[in-house]
Amino acid sequence: MIKVENLDVVYGSKNASNHVVRSVSFDVGRGETLGIVGESGCGKSTLLRSLAGLERGWTGSIAFDGKPVGTARNREELKLAQMVFQDPYGSLHPRHRIGTALAEPLRAMGLSDGWSEASKALRQVGLPEHFANRFPHELSGGQRQRVAIARALILSPPILLLDEPTSALDLSIQAEVLNLLADQREERNLTYVLVSHDLSVIAHMCDRVLVMQNGIFVDELTKADLAEGVTHAAYSRELFESSFL
Amino acid sequence: MTRTLQGTQAVQPPGMTQRFWASTSRVIGKLADEPLGMAGFLILALLVLIAIFAPLIAPYDPARQMLGDALQPPSLAHWAGTDEFGRDILSRLIYGTRITIQTVLSVSLIVGPIGLVIGVVAGFFGGRTDAILMRATDIVLSFPSLILALAFAASLGAGLGTAIVAISLTAWPPIARLARAEALVVRNADYVAAARLYGASPLRVLFFYIAPMCAPSVIVRLTLNMAGIILTAASLGFLGLGAQPPSPEWGAMISSGRKFMLDYWWVAVMPGVAILLTSLAFNIAGDTLRDLLDPRHARS
Numbered sequence: 043m044i045k046v047e048n049l050d051v052v053y054g055s056k057n058a059s060n061h062v063v064r065s066v067s068f069d070v071g072r073g074e075t076l077g078i079v080g081e082s083g084c085g086k087s088t089l090l091r092s093l094a095g096l097e098r099g100w101t102g103s104i105a106f107d108g109k110p111v112g113t114a115r116n117r118e119e120l121k122l123a124q125m126v127f128q129d130p131y132g133s134l135h136p137r138h139r140i141g142t143a144l145a146e147p148l149r150a151m152g153l154s155d156g157w158s159e160a161s162k163a164l165r166q167v168g169l170p171e172h173f174a175n176r177f178p179h180e181l182s183g184g185q186r187q188r189v190a191i192a193r194a195l196i197l198s199p200p201i202l203l204l205d206e207p208t209s210a211l212d213l214s215i216q217a218e219v220l221n222l223l224a225d226q227r228e229e230r231n232l233t234y235v236l237v238s239h240d241l242s243v244i245a246h247m248c249d250r251v252l253v254m255q256n257g258i259f260v261d262e263l264t265k266a267d268l269a270e271g272v273t274h275a276a277y278s279r280e281l282f283e284s285s286f287l
Numbered sequence: 288m289t290r291t292l293q294g295t296q297a298v299q300p301p302g303m304t305q306r307f308w309a310s311t312s313r314v315i316g317k318l319a320d321e322p323l324g325m326a327g328f329l330i331l332a333l334l335v336l337i338a339i340f341a342p343l344i345a346p347y348d349p350a351r352q353m354l355g356d357a358l359q360p361p362s363l364a365h366w367a368g369t370d371e372f373g374r375d376i377l378s379r380l381i382y383g384t385r386i387t388i389q390t391v392l393s394v395s396l397i398v399g400p401i402g403l404v405i406g407v408v409a410g411f412f413g414g415r416t417d418a419i420l421m422r423a424t425d426i427v428l429s430f431p432s433l434i435l436a437l438a439f440a441a442s443l444g445a446g447l448g449t450a451i452v453a454i455s456l457t458a459w460p461p462i463a464r465l466a467r468a469e470a471l472v473v474r475n476a477d478y479v480a481a482a483r484l485y486g487a488s489p490l491r492v493l494f495f496y497i498a499p500m501c502a503p504s505v506i507v508r509l510t511l512n513m514a515g516i517i518l519t520a521a522s523l524g525f526l527g528l529g530a531q532p533p534s535p536e537w538g539a540m541i542s543s544g545r546k547f548m549l550d551y552w553w554v555a556v557m558p559g560v561a562i563l564l565t566s567l568a569f570n571i572a573g574d575t576l577r578d579l580l581d582p583r584h585a586r587s
Binding site for chain 2: 094096120125147
């Protein structure tokens with residue numbers, strides 16, 4: 043579903059350049075959930091933003107569903123992958139009502155005025171329809187993240203990119219949001235790329251995990267590896283030991 | 288598709304009037320907690336009413352000269368006294384509110400949208416657009432506003448219209464800088480990134496996502512500017528470059544009262560008090576508006 047080859051991201055110019063993502067390649071099958079873990083600054087969020095099309099300075103090749111996509115995307119390409127952001131407080135416009143926020147993707151794409159779809163999308167993520175008339179500040183963090191997920195799904199993208207979707211939420215809400223994501227994956231046969239530094243979230247959600255350090259993948263773990271605590275590289279062992287202690 | 292939709296109760300956009308009343312009553316509720324701000328808004332509301340109903344309220348015709356009654360002190364017949372031509376000062380002040388309100392409103396309506404659009408465009412697009420727009424803003428900003436207004440008023444000819452144009456030409460740069468600063472913060476927000484991801488066009492992002500976030504601080508700044516606009520208009524009037532006699536402009540009234548100030552204080556002081564009260568009311572109202580519209584400045 044996703045095929046990435048030799049993806050490089052370099053910030054800055056020649057002398058003061060910062061090579062954030064170093065020639066990484068991976069692919070993700072349809073319906074699979076790929077986890078990417080690593081410490082802060084290892085390049086995992088940059089990688090995800092390059093996939094989404096927010097980061098324009100990458101080189102290499104990215105293909106969704108067999109079709110290569112460039113740095114600037116057209117509407118059809120944007121419809122293939124949507125993203126859920128880390129901070130539910132920053133990802134919804136403070137002056138747009140929930141209904142407007144949910145209808146906006148459809149309006150921006152010129153598909154419909156979006157009001158009827160908005161109420162449907164709210165029910166799908168387990169929120170009552172009358173929330174459509176509320177503002178984001180009248181919702182809790184978990185409810186906002188549900189709205190953000192509903193907004194990402196309203197264009198029915200086959201791929202969902204998740205940038206630490208639960209790290210701004212407290213533990214009990216985290217589980218609810220993760221279950222919602224898992225349910226939606228079942229229902230719509232979605233492909234996820236999940237970036238996180240929380241290994242328990244990764245272990246709960248992912249079929250396969252890539253461990254990232256300084257812009258390269260140092261290890262690849264399967265679900266069975268995760269369950270048994272098997273690692274293949276010194277860095278991932280270190281990472282796992284420090285987080286499970 | 289249609290069948291599933293029939294089963295659901297479609298959420299309609301709530302009526303605009305209903306929303307308007309809901310938000311108005313909320314704002315009035317908040318205002319009630321701030322007696323000073325309430326007073327400012329009441330004075331402004333009163334001024335607007337006076338301006339609208341000036342012919343009904345004013346006891347005399349503002350241009351009627353009664354040379355026999357010249358320079359009368361405040362009394363029951365003439366509450367604010369009379370000037371050197373025997374014109375009733377209170378009536379002139381009442382008609383003067385029309386000129387003041389007209390100036391303030393026209394300048395704000397010209398300056399607000401221009402400043403907002405220039406600032407938001409500069410902040411959002413960045414790069415060369417930003418550089419060109421901001422250098423133009425800097426150039427205008429580097430002129431002392433009263434002097435530039437004077438130059439315009441002198442070259443275009445004196446009058447209320449040119450005073451409005453002249454003040455507008457010098458008043459937009461601070462608004463543009465403010466809007467740009469807000470836009471620079473907002474353009475990096477996640478909701479703007481999300482909007483790009485679902486294909487919102489740059490114009491849509493600019494006017495539907497970024498401008499609404501910049502508008503409150505621009506409105507507050509405009510309200511606070513209004514006091515300055517009144518003073519600049521009065522200064523131009525004082526210098527004879529604003530509204531022309533016999534129209535009852537407050538600054539011009541002070542200017543003509545200056546000659547008699549030592550013996551007949553009320554001729555210059557009454558319009559001065561009017562200017563003071565109005566500027567004060569605009570400042571207080573602006574301050575309160577900031578507390579209401581901008582949560583960052585909210586008092587605990």
